[in-house]
Amino acid sequence: NAGVTQTPKFQVLKTGQSMTLQCAQDMNHNSMYWYRQDPGMGLRLIYYSASEGTTDKGEVPNGYNVSRLNKREFSLRLESAAPSQTSVYFCASRPGGPYNEQFFGPGTRLTVL
């Protein structure tokens, strides 16, 4: 099992450019999540998908969109990147039901100039 994979690992964008971060999991998990990590702030939830076909906003959704393409894949799109979106982005997945933890991918380091 590869677990949770993310592409790309690194990306540099110019202000106003768009891009999509890809995430896939091979653990047959129902729920998937996107977080951003900024120094001194821990991880903050951007969007999540409780199950295939559903998505919902987290704590910091502005400037982002998501797509739950199928049960395995959950993408995060920046339509018009801003310097404030410079961050490390983590995808996570979780089995359904209680008493379960989230499993994290290796992260994507994004710099917006």
Added chain:
Amino acid sequence: AQSVTQPDIHITVSEGASLELRCNYSYGATPYLFWYVQSPGQGLQLLLKYFSGDTLVQGIKGFEAEFKRSQSSFNLRKPSVHWSDAAEYFCAVDPNDYKLSFGAGTTVTVRA
């Protein structure tokens, strides 16, 4: 407001010494509680978790944590630190809605 607090931004400890990292939360009911570790440039690895039952939880790499309901705390401990324990540690809380709220993290430096 609901929150997760890790009071210590940075801790330096000597190799072989004990380590305790503090975590406090403010949620109405007892949430699910987690500690994750992040080595430089890496993703997050789960150290241990608490859902219910025994309030002293054992995890990987020799770590343990104790849930204290009266103090709304879930402190992480290790009796003897190794140089490889240098990392950033995150306390996380799931208030039974399957989403995580994280503390700001504590960076641990291990000196020889």
